Amino acid sequence: MSKNKMEKGRIDWLITLAPFISIMALAIYLFIFPTQANGVISKVRFFFGDTMGIYYLIIGVAVLLVSLFLSFSKYGNIVLGEKNEKPKYSFFTWGAMMFTCGLAADILFYSFAEWVMYATNPHISELGSVTEWAGVFTLFHWSFIPWAFYLVLAVAFGFMLHVRKRNRQRYSEACRPVIGDKNANGLLGRIIDLFALFALLAGTATTFSVATPLMAEIIVKIFGISIDRTTVTIIILLITCAVYTYAVLHGFKGISFLAKLCIYLFFGLLAVVLLIGGQGRFIIENGFESLGKMLQNFIGLATYSDPGRTNNFPQDWTIYYWAYWMVWCIAAPFFIGNISRGRTIKQTILGGYVFGVGSTIVSFVVLGNFGLGVQTSGAADFIAQYEKSGDLYELIISIIDKMPASPVILVITLLCMIAFYATSFDSIAYTAACYSYKKLGEDEKPHLLITLLWCVLLIVLPIALVFSESSMNNIQSVSIISAFPIGIIMIIIIWSLIKDAKKYMNENK
Numbered sequence: 372m373s374k375n376k377m378e379k380g381r382i383d384w385l386i387t388l389a390p391f392i393s394i395m396a397l398a399i400y401l402f403i404f405p406t407q408a409n410g411v412i413s414k415v416r417f418f419f420g421d422t423m424g425i426y427y428l429i430i431g432v433a434v435l436l437v438s439l440f441l442s443f444s445k446y447g448n449i450v451l452g453e454k455n456e457k458p459k460y461s462f463f464t465w466g467a468m469m470f471t472c473g474l475a476a477d478i479l480f481y482s483f484a485e486w487v488m489y490a491t492n493p494h495i496s497e498l499g500s501v502t503e504w505a506g507v508f509t510l511f512h513w514s515f516i517p518w519a520f521y522l523v524l525a526v527a528f529g530f531m532l533h534v535r536k537r538n539r540q541r542y543s544e545a546c547r548p549v550i551g552d553k554n555a556n557g558l559l560g561r562i563i564d565l566f567a568l569f570a571l572l573a574g575t576a577t578t579f580s581v582a583t584p585l586m587a588e589i590i591v592k593i594f595g596i597s598i599d600r601t602t603v604t605i606i607i608l609l610i611t612c613a614v615y616t617y618a619v620l621h622g623f624k625g626i627s628f629l630a631k632l633c634i635y636l637f638f639g640l641l642a643v644v645l646l647i648g649g650q651g652r653f654i655i656e657n658g659f660e661s662l663g664k665m666l667q668n669f670i671g672l673a674t675y676s677d678p679g680r681t682n683n684f685p686q687d688w689t690i691y692y693w694a695y696w697m698v699w700c701i702a703a704p705f706f707i708g709n710i711s712r713g714r715t716i717k718q719t720i721l722g723g724y725v726f727g728v729g730s731t732i733v734s735f736v737v738l739g740n741f742g743l744g745v746q747t748s749g750a751a752d753f754i755a756q757y758e759k760s761g762d763l764y765e766l767i768i769s770i771i772d773k774m775p776a777s778p779v780i781l782v783i784t785l786l787c788m789i790a791f792y793a794t795s796f797d798s799i800a801y802t803a804a805c806y807s808y809k810k811l812g813e814d815e816k817p818h819l820l821i822t823l824l825w826c827v828l829l830i831v832l833p834i835a836l837v838f839s840e841s842s843m844n845n846i847q848s849v850s851i852i853s854a855f856p857i858g859i860i861m862i863i864i865i866w867s868l869i870k871d872a873k874k875y876m877n878e879n880k
Contacts, residue, residue, distance in 0.1 A: 382821065385561065386541075387807040390568035391828050416848040419855050420694070421686050425676055427693040427851075428685065430858045432673050435519040437865055438720050441526060446872045447717030451529035451708070454879075458713035460627075466726030468630040468710055468794075471637075473521055473703040473727060475795040476788035477582040478513070482738035483767045485509045487757045494677075494684035501754070502747050506661035509735045511672050512689065514665070514728045517696040521704050522723040524861065526716045527868040528708030534875065538815075540705065540805035542567040542860055548867040548874075563860055567701045568806055570853035572829070574698035575799060577850050579833035582788065583607055588764040589785045593778065611792045612830040633790035637730075640783045641737045648774045650744035657743065658736030694854035700861065702802040703795075742770040800825045 400408055420427075441447060450456055458465065486505035489495055498504045524545075531537050531545050543550075543560035550559060587603035590596070596603075645651055665672070677685050711719045745751050751773060757766050771777050771784065803825040804817035811817065 381808055381810065383807060383809050386564050386568065387821075387824075389565055390572055391831075393569060395831070412848045412852075416851055420690050420848075420851045421683075423855070424686055424690045426858065427690045427697075427854070428674065428676060430697075430861070431516040431519075431693045434523055434861070434865070435516050435673075438519040438523050441523065441868075442717045442720045445876065446869070447715060447720075449530065449534070449716050449872060449875070451526065451714055451716065451719065452533040452712045456713045458711075458718075460710060462722065462726075464627060464631065465710055465714075466722065466730075467634040468627055469707050469723060470727050470730050471630045471633040471791060471794040472706050473518075473699075473795070474731070474791065475578045475582065476586070476791040477578050478731065478734055478791065479738070479784060479788055480582040480585050480763075480767070481509070481513070482734045483742060483770055484763045485512075485735070486739045486743050487753055487763070487766060489688070490754050491758060492682060492684055492687070494682040497682065502657065502743065503660075503664070506657060506735070506739055506743060507664045507668070508672075508688070509739050510661055510665045510732055511669070512692045513731045513735060515669075515724070516673065516693065518723060518727045518731075520693075520696050520700050520861075521707060521727070522720045523865060523868075524700050524704035525707035525711060525723070526719050527864050528705050529711045529714075529719065530708075530716070530868060530872060530875075532708060533712045535871065538810045540802070540808070540811055542701070542864065545864045546860065546867050548871040549863050550867075564806060566853075566856045566860065568803065570698040570850075570857050571701040571799065571803060573850055573853040574695065574701070575796070575829050576833050577695065577698075578795075579608065579830075582792075583611075583833070585764045585767060586785055586788050588768055589781050592768055593781055593785070607789075608830055608833055611789060611796070612826060629790060629794045633787065633794050636783065636787040636790055637734070640780070640787050641733060643776075643780060643783065644741055644774065645737050647776065648741050650741045650748075653744035653747065654737055654740040657740050661736070661740075662732065691851060694851040697854040697857050697861070698850050700857065702799040705802045705805070741774070745770070745773050796826075796829060800829060803829070 460468070486501075486509055489505045489508050490501040495501055495504050527545050528540075532540065537544050537547075541560075541564050543555050543563040546560075546563060547555040554560060583604050586607045590603055590607070591598070645654055648654075672689075675685055675689070677683060680686075707719075707723070714722070742753055746753050751769070753766055753770060756769060757763065760766075768781075771780055774780050800822060801817070804822040805811055807821050807825070808817065
């Protein structure tokens with residue numbers, strides 16, 4: 372039997388093509404019938420995000436508690452690999468890959484603009500002033516609970532790959548200790564994997580739809596070109612696709628290089644804004660105060676559900692964010708688990724909190740508080756600008772224009788966003804390619820053509836959606852819808868991890 376025939380026999384074409392066909396059909400529906408689709412999506416989102424919204428909040432709190440339990444219990448000492456194995460990557464390289472592959476360019480978009488979106492919500496005025504509370508929610512929505520989703524699943528997948536040496540890199544494989552061999556290999560396993568890949572494509576489209584137009588706006592601003600934003604956005608998508616395809620085809624070496632480059636650009640941007648932006652004192656002081664308020668009020672923030680629907684803040688924001696991070700859990704935790712070989716469960720979770728949460732908080736403190744500082748000083752009224760135009764991309768350009776050497780900062784921001792996209796989406800393409808295989812050993816890599824197929828598939832939907840603004844907004848609702856079954860699957864995976872880890876420790880007494 373030829374090598375090509377053997378390769379084809381290992382591919383699960385249902386898992387490879389069905390999610391893409393399904394979400395493409397949805398995209399076509401959204402594009403051709405935007406008004407009708409808007410009504411349908413809104414009703415479905417209302418059911419999952421409003422009627423069932425408490426479900427996402429409970430899962431968020433529960434996963435955070437599980438991460439602490441795994442870190443400080445007997446399970447925390449389990450090495451993700453052989454018993455005396457050392458970490459495969461240094462802490463910096465590991466942290467850089469984890470952070471940049473776990474987050475995309477939307478972190479820069481939200482770091483600049485999220486406080487403005489909160490400022491117009493009545494819940495902020497109920498609590499106090501915009502200066503006091505807008506920065507608190509940005510830190511809350513991007514710190515401990517979101518990274519708990521990533522890190523708990525990362526150790527589950529790392530345990531599955533490096534300790535149990537399983538050769539199917541899929542969600543269904545991580546559920547095997549609970550659902551059993553027959554179900555994992557059968558229809559239930561297929562359903563679990565199809566839900567996972569549908570969520571992956573939905574999350575990918577959401578991320579591209581949010582941040583890519585900002586890159587287009589920056590290019591139009593820098594070069595003074597008159598091309599419309601849509602055309603520039605598509606060109607950027609194609610260039611980004613070429614960059615992350617090149618990186619992922621060169622394996623972890625290419626991903627590692629891009630991750631380090633991205634980290635240097637990212638912290639370089641933060642240093643420039645902090646040191647020469649003119650708001651250094653306000654950034655540090657208000658950021659420090661916001662962090663303290665977030666920690667002091669963490670339990671209340673994590674359980675706030677607005678039962679009287681006086682402001683719908685958790686339905687509009689917290690529940691959406693938890694769902695958004697949950698659909699991103701299809702790829703990022705697999706990648707983090709893969710690169711965490713040689714680390715203990717405790718080192719992976721706590722190290723992830725230090726590097727992942729720490730870097731994320733720094734981004735929101737520096738970039739968010741720069742704009743808030745300008746607003747507070749009276750030098751500009753970004754809140755009024757947003758209320759008038761509703762254009763967040765123009766708003767971010769206006770914020771950057773208030774910085775010294777703003778053209779240089781625009782260029783650094785653009786390069787940083789491209790690097791973030793490339794490093795996050797090469798990890799997604801790698802994980803998706805692994806899903807395409809019925810079996811794939813720990814040291815085996817997906818065939819280049821399968822990887823290339825996923826690199827292309829991941830970019831097709833965002834390009835299709837960019838032509839219809841209503842579709843791009845609606846696809847964000849798909850994250851909430853897609854996350855509902857993912858939450859159930861996450862519970863099974865965590866249950867499977869604890870059950871299998873207990874069995875492993877008994878075997879090795």
